[in-house]
Every structure is written in structure tokens, then in C-alpha cells.
Amino acid sequence: MSRSLTRSRRVRALAATALAISLIGACGAGERETPADPAATAGSAAGVQExxxxxAGWAAAPEWPEVTKIAEPVDLTGKKFTYVALGDxxxxxxxxxxxxxxALAAAGADVKICDGKFNPTAVADCLKAAGDEQVDGVISAFVDYQMAGPAFDALAAKGIKVIVGGVAPSxxxxxxxxxxxxxxxxxxxxLHEAMSHAAVAEGGEDTNVLWVRLMDSTTTTGAGAKGVAKFKELCPSCGIAETEFTTANVDKLATSISAALVSNPDTNSVIxxxxxxVxxxxxxxxxxxxxxxxKVHSSSSDLAGLQRVKDGQQASDLGTPVLYEGWKFANAMVQLLAGQEVEKGDEFVTRAFTKANVGELTLDDESYLSDDWFGGGNYKKSFLTAWGVE
Incomplete structure (x- = not known):
């Protein structure tokens, strides 16, 4: 039996921070439309199969994409870099x-990690410290340029190469x-669209989802919107509600989830x-x-997440091969140093972990910071060859 669409009402935050919305908003209860549109029901059947x-396709270990060759390789031996994480x-x-x-160590360079602590001031401090240390390059991860624009520009003005990574220009x-x-x-x-695939695949046309949206940056905000849109596209007759949060206010997340579920008691899936x-x-x-x-669906395939999948506390985990992603960030820096176009990271590389395949994995800290869960690290030779190191 198809379900009608649940219209969500969000509680909007009153105060904004540089990280975007700073207060968690819970969804309110919505009215149902009955009966469901027959066209929506037909669309849902096709979406469930999709x-x-x-x-099923993502359940196997991924194939690694090809790496673009550096036309004029650069010598990274002895160079110093800083990796600035939004939140390490x-x-x-x-x-x-x-x-x-x-990746950069394999090419002879040294890398220091600096924690931005999800705080614009801490991020700017990391960037300034890198400039004071006269590093050769800085790679930031998931930090919007507009969060620390003057600090980014100060580095570039000194001739330090800067990759603003994991975000679109802003x-x-x-x-x-x-x-x-x-x-x-x-x-x-x-990846966010894939989580909607996971929820619809598991729950079918009876799925009533609560989509929990992370609002830390323009990337996460836009990604949440894409995930919601994909869910509606896959299953137009399913129910959907939304709630929002930021990492800075994660202490309020449990209360927000509880309120949203009480307002939407038919919810049977949370993304x-x-x-x-989680x-x-x-x-x-x-x-x-x-x-x-x-049923809970999430992504990033950290150790705790896969253990929850194995224990039945989490239905699925769309995996992120973190080391491969790091090599992609490093590749962007090598391209910038070589005067080559810095390519976008358009390729979607993931593995869908569920109860059906997580049992074959060794779940420990060492394995998480390896490529074991994704079929091995053959991509590394491809990068080094493209950089002219091998």
C-alpha cells in the first residue's frame, strides 16, 4: 500500500554563524494527502527497483578511476605541506x-595536520600558522573559502600554493x-543521493523517512538538498520529513530527532x-x-558505523574510501604545483555495506585506515606513475 507525502515544517534558526545555520531545527507534523496519486504509485514502484x-551494484568493491598524467612532473622531495581539516x-x-x-610522503614530502575544530577562528589560525612556517603548500578539507577568505588570500599572496578542497568555489x-x-x-x-537509494531499497513503497540534514557548509547543505530531492524522485508516494543540525550544535541532535519522530510517528527510516x-x-x-x-542509513563507513551494521543497529553504510579521497586531494595539489588544470572530483567511488557483506570484513582501527574494505590500494601506483614518481 502506498503512503502519502508527509509535509514537513522546519523550525528555523534565529542566529547564523559562519558555519551556516547554528541551531538544530526539528520537523513538525504534516498533513497527509489521501488517496495517493496513481501516477506517484507507479513511479514509486520503478524507483524502488532502481x-x-x-x-546491488555498489555492494562489490569499487573499480578505481584512471589518473590524469602530469605533463611536467614536479619534484616534491623535501617540500612541506599543511592539511587543514574543518574538524579532525x-x-x-x-x-x-x-x-x-x-600520498605526499610517497613522493618525498612532509605533511602536518592542523585541526580547524569546526571553528572559523581555529581554521584561520591553522592557515596563518602554515604561512608563518613558510610551507610550500596548504590543502584544506571541507572549509568554505568564504569562511576564512583573508587567511587563504594571505597564503596565496606569499606564493604558497593553496588547494581549497572538498568544496565548490565561494x-x-x-x-x-x-x-x-x-x-x-x-x-x-x-553520496547523499545514494543514502536515499539505500532507504528506498530497504523499505520499498512503505518508506516514511526522516532526512537528517547537516548544515555545516555550502557543500553539506547542498548535499542534503540533493539527498531529499532524490528520495522524492525515487518514491513520490513515500513519506518524508526533515530536520537540520550543525556539528557545533550536535549536543541538541538527540532532542531534535526525538521531537521529529514524535511529530511523525509513521517514520520507519532515518537517513x-x-x-x-548516528x-x-x-x-x-x-x-x-x-x-x-x-531503520538507520548513513555514510562514510567508519569503524563504529560498520560495527553497527554488523550488530543490526544500522541498516546500511555507504562507504567512503578515505585514503583514496586523500590521494585525490593530494593530486589536486600536484596539479596546481605543475601548473596544470585542477580537476574536479566528479567520480563517484563507494561501496554499500549491509548485513549481507559486512561479515566478510575485519573490523578494527587498522583496517579503517587502509584500503582493505574496498578491495586494496591499486590506485596508489596509478597516482605515482601519473606524477612521474614511478
């Missing part, structure tokens, strides 16, 4: 930094010889953008007395 096919305590962001460190800043953007937002958007935020979501589900009724 979702199931996509999840998030495993997926830290893992990308480990990948950057591994603040009107154009790329130049010293500063460019590694824009992988297409991949991030695809959480990153594994790190624990407070589970707490909110428990508070709403809906444990066992609601």
Missing part, C-alpha cells in the same frame, strides 16, 4: 588527512596560479549524513520509544 539495482575529530575527515599525508573567489579549488561536491552530492552523528540519532530514536521500528 534503488535495489543501485545497491570526525573519522572521515581525519582519514582523508591520513591519505593526503601518505565568496566570488576565482582560481589563480597560487590558489585553486578541488571541487568534489558532485561526489558528495552523489543520517555521516556515521559520526549515536545521538539512536539516542533520539530511543527517547521517542521507536527503537526497533526505525
Amino acid at each position: 534503488a535495489k539495482d543501485a545497491m 575529530q570526525i573519522p572521515v575527515i581525519h582519514g582523508v588527512g591520513v591519505g593526503v599525508t601518505e 565568496g566570488g573567489r576565482q582560481a589563480d596560479a597560487n590558489l585553486d579549488f578541488y571541487d568534489n561536491t558532485a561526489r558528495v552530492f552523489a 543520517v549524513p555521516v556515521d559520526s552523528f 549515536p545521538p540519532v539512536l539516542q533520539g530514536i530511543q527517547s521517542a520509544k521507536m527503537a526497533g521500528k526505525v
Whole structure:
């Protein structure tokens, strides 16, 4: 039986910060439209099949994309770089930094990781410190240019090469010889759409989802919108509600989830953008007395996430090969140093982890910071060959 669309009402934040919306907003209850449009029902049947096919295809280890050759290789031996993470305590962001460190070290360089702590001041401090240390290059991860524009520009003015990574250009800043953007937002958007595939594939036409949207940056805000739109496209007769949060206010997330579920008692699926935020979501589900009724879907495949999948606390995890992503960030820096076009990160590389395949994995810290869950690290030789190192 098809379900009608649940119209969500969001509580808007009153105060804005440089990270975007700073207060978590819970969705209100919505009216149902009955009966469902027959055309919507037919569209949902096709969307459910599409979702199931996509999840089946992503269940296997991915194939690594080709790497563009550097026309005039640069010598990285002895060069110093700083990786500025928006928030290094998030495993997926830290893992990308480990990948950057591994990649540039393989080419003879040294890398220092600096934690921006999800705070514009801390991010700017990291960038200034890199300039004071006269590094050869800085790679930021998931920091909007407009969050620390003057600090980015100060580095570029000193001739330090800067990759603003994991985000689209913002603040009107154009790329130049010293500063460019590694824009992988297409991949991030695809990952959020994939989580909607996971929820629809698991719940079918009876799915009533709560989409939990992360509003830390323009990338995460846009990605959440893409995920919501994909869910509606796949299953127009399914129910959907939304709630928003930021990392800075994650302490309010459990309460927000509980309120949203109480307002939408037919919810049977929750999509959480990153594994790190699943624990407070589970707490909110428990508070709403809906444990066992609601399936949780997330992404990034950190160790805790895959352990939850194995234990049945989480239905799916769309994997992020963090070391590979780090090599992609490093590749952008090599392209900038070589005077080559910095390519966008458009390729979608993931693996869908569910109860069906997670049992074959070794789940420990060492494996997370490796490529074992994704079929091995053959891509590394491709990068080094493209850079002229091998």
C-alpha cells in the first residue's frame, strides 16, 4: 500500500554563524494527502527497483578511476605541506588527512595536520600558522573559502600554493596560479543521493523517512538538498520529513530527532549524513520509544558505523574510501604545483555495506585506515606513475 507525502515544517534558526545555520531545527507534523496519486504509485514502484539495482551494484568493491598524467612532473622531495581539516575529530575527515599525508610522503614530502575544530577562528589560525612556517603548500578539507577568505588570500599572496578542497568555489573567489579549488561536491552530492537509494531499497513503497540534514557548509547543505530531492524522485508516494543540525550544535541532535519522530510517528527510516552523528540519532530514536521500528542509513563507513551494521543497529553504510579521497586531494595539489588544470572530483567511488557483506570484513582501527574494505590500494601506483614518481 502506498503512503502519502508527509509535509514537513522546519523550525528555523534565529542566529547564523559562519558555519551556516547554528541551531538544530526539528520537523513538525504534516498533513497527509489521501488517496495517493496513481501516477506517484507507479513511479514509486520503478524507483524502488532502481534503488535495489543501485545497491546491488555498489555492494562489490569499487573499480578505481584512471589518473590524469602530469605533463611536467614536479619534484616534491623535501617540500612541506599543511592539511587543514574543518574538524579532525570526525573519522572521515581525519582519514582523508591520513591519505593526503601518505600520498605526499610517497613522493618525498612532509605533511602536518592542523585541526580547524569546526571553528572559523581555529581554521584561520591553522592557515596563518602554515604561512608563518613558510610551507610550500596548504590543502584544506571541507572549509568554505568564504569562511576564512583573508587567511587563504594571505597564503596565496606569499606564493604558497593553496588547494581549497572538498568544496565548490565561494565568496566570488576565482582560481589563480597560487590558489585553486578541488571541487568534489558532485561526489558528495552523489553520496547523499545514494543514502536515499539505500532507504528506498530497504523499505520499498512503505518508506516514511526522516532526512537528517547537516548544515555545516555550502557543500553539506547542498548535499542534503540533493539527498531529499532524490528520495522524492525515487518514491513520490513515500513519506518524508526533515530536520537540520550543525556539528557545533550536535549536543541538541538527540532532542531534535526525538521531537521529529514524535511529530511523525509513521517514520520507519532515518537517513543520517555521516556515521559520526548516528549515536545521538539512536539516542533520539530511543527517547521517542521507536527503537526497533526505525531503520538507520548513513555514510562514510567508519569503524563504529560498520560495527553497527554488523550488530543490526544500522541498516546500511555507504562507504567512503578515505585514503583514496586523500590521494585525490593530494593530486589536486600536484596539479596546481605543475601548473596544470585542477580537476574536479566528479567520480563517484563507494561501496554499500549491509548485513549481507559486512561479515566478510575485519573490523578494527587498522583496517579503517587502509584500503582493505574496498578491495586494496591499486590506485596508489596509478597516482605515482601519473606524477612521474614511478
